[in-house]
Amino acid sequence: MPSKPATPITIDAVYAAPGYLFRRMQQIAVSIFMEECKAFDLTPVQYAALIAIHTHPGIDATRLSAVIAFDRSTLGSVIERLQAKAYVERKPAPEDKRIKLLYLTKSGAAILREIIPAVERAQARMLEPLKPADRKVLMGLMTQLVDLNNEASRVPLRAEDALEHLGKGG
Amino acid sequence: MPSKPATPITIDAVYAAPGYLFRRMQQIAVSIFMEECKAFDLTPVQYAALIAIHTHPGIDATRLSAVIAFDRSTLGSVIERLQAKAYVERKPAPEDKRIKLLYLTKSGAAILREIIPAVERAQARMLEPLKPADRKVLMGLMTQLVDLNNEASRVPLRAEDALEHLGKGG
DNA sequence: TGTAGATTGACAGCATACTGACAATCTTTG
DNA sequence: CAAAGATTGTCAGTATGCTGTCAATCTACA
Numbered sequence: 595m596p597s598k599p600a601t602p603i604t605i606d607a608v609y610a611a612p613g614y615l616f617r618r619m620q621q622i623a624v625s626i627f628m629e630e631c632k633a634f635d636l637t638p639v640q641y642a643a644l645i646a647i648h649t650h651p652g653i654d655a656t657r658l659s660a661v662i663a664f665d666r667s668t669l670g671s672v673i674e675r676l677q678a679k680a681y682v683e684r685k686p687a688p689e690d691k692r693i694k695l696l697y698l699t700k701s702g703a704a705i706l707r708e709i710i711p712a713v714e715r716a717q718a719r720m721l722e723p724l725k726p727a728d729r730k731v732l733m734g735l736m737t738q739l740v741d742l743n744n745e746a747s748r749v750p751l752r753a754e755d756a757l758e759h760l761g762k763g764g
Numbered sequence: 765m766p767s768k769p770a771t772p773i774t775i776d777a778v779y780a781a782p783g784y785l786f787r788r789m790q791q792i793a794v795s796i797f798m799e800e801c802k803a804f805d806l807t808p809v810q811y812a813a814l815i816a817i818h819t820h821p822g823i824d825a826t827r828l829s830a831v832i833a834f835d836r837s838t839l840g841s842v843i844e845r846l847q848a849k850a851y852v853e854r855k856p857a858p859e860d861k862r863i864k865l866l867y868l869t870k871s872g873a874a875i876l877r878e879i880i881p882a883v884e885r886a887q888a889r890m891l892e893p894l895k896p897a898d899r900k901v902l903m904g905l906m907t908q909l910v911d912l913n914n915e916a917s918r919v920p921l922r923a924e925d926a927l928e929h930l931g932k933g934g
Numbered sequence: 935t936g937t938a939g940a941t942t943g944a945c946a947g948c949a950t951a952c953t954g955a956c957a958a959t960c961t962t963t964g
Numbered sequence: 965c966a967a968a969g970a971t972t973g974t975c976a977g978t979a980t981g982c983t984g985t986c987a988a989t990c991t992a993c994a
Contacts, residue, residue, distance in 0.1 A: 743789075
């Protein structure tokens with residue numbers, strides 16, 4: 595009497611696997627975001643970076659990567675592109691020659707204000723096929739799961755506590 | 765009396781957004797997969813491709829991309845890497861000179877058998893932090909959502925019906 | 935003080951993902 | 965049969981994401 599039936603090597607097993615569903619949903623989410631925001635030429639990641647810099651002006655790249663759970667290596671090129679679009683400025687930190695501080699430019703702050711409605715539409719569209727009650731349940735479980743699995747990724751989210759030494763914490 | 769409060773431009777709004785949660789969870793899922801399967805040097809995507817080829821021997825690249833909802837452009841390099849590892853063979857189709865048919869090699873079939881337990885462990889670990897009942901609810905909602913949003917991505921999933929003309933369908 | 939260790943940003947290299955284009959080839963239709 | 969149109973695989977280009985390395989710099993400790 596086998597306690598676990600052997601998984602058949604079938605594509606249907608893949609369709610039901612959590613990893614597959616998460617990958618697929620991410621794909622769909624990015625696609626919807628890009629569609630709603632195509633007038634702004636901003637990717638989801640660039641948007642998150644702008645928001646984070648807006649929330650924490652003068653943050654450095656390493657801390658930014660912790661705040662949006664984003665790989666430090668990749669973040670360099672993301673910032674470069676935001677800089678090329680003149681949405682972000684980098685200033686050397688006076689007390690630490692290694693660090694470059696990040697600030698939104700005026701057009702960076704402006705595009706952030708303008709893109710918000712499109713982002714809202716995108717976020718709403720992702721969940722639209724579900725009944726309102728189910729949307730809440732799904733978001734609740736996803737929030738839990740992401741939080742409880744935080745340490746499993748290379749770049750765990752370190753939201754506020756990563757910024758304490760900046761002296762901005764409320 | 766405003767019907768919708770304006771969303772504040774804050775990083776906390778990002779943390780609660782579906783798009784962010786899906787991206788984050790995907791990151792975590794890949795990380796867990798790679799950790800459990802590091803002995804096998806296979807990525808999640810390469811694994812899915814192997815399974816699909818196993819299920820549909822003699823499939824071509826375009827149909828494969830439909831079966832795993834995977835971009836056709838990207839798939840080329842994925843297959844190349846699987847070929848380099850000698851897990852996959854490509855044979856020209858006799859009746860259509862454009863098409864190259866895909867088959868698993870013996871070592872491809874072998875690694876598939878061997879990696880299954882590691883993949884199962886990975887899939888289980890992704891949901892482990894949740895209570896068993898919640899896991900079912902989450903998977904149910906994700907399955908629904910991915911299915912109902914199928915057309916929203918560039919490469920909608922076309923599982924079996926994409927393969928009818930191959931004469932393998934049940 | 936001096937140096938070992940940590941941090942920061944940059945880079946090289948690999949692997950998804952997407953857009954758009956292209957030649958070769960097949961199919962449809964006049 | 966010939967031309968128009970569709971399909972297939974491939975490529976160039978851009979943008980995440982990851983591992984690992986490195987020099988410059990800062991910190992902590994002997």
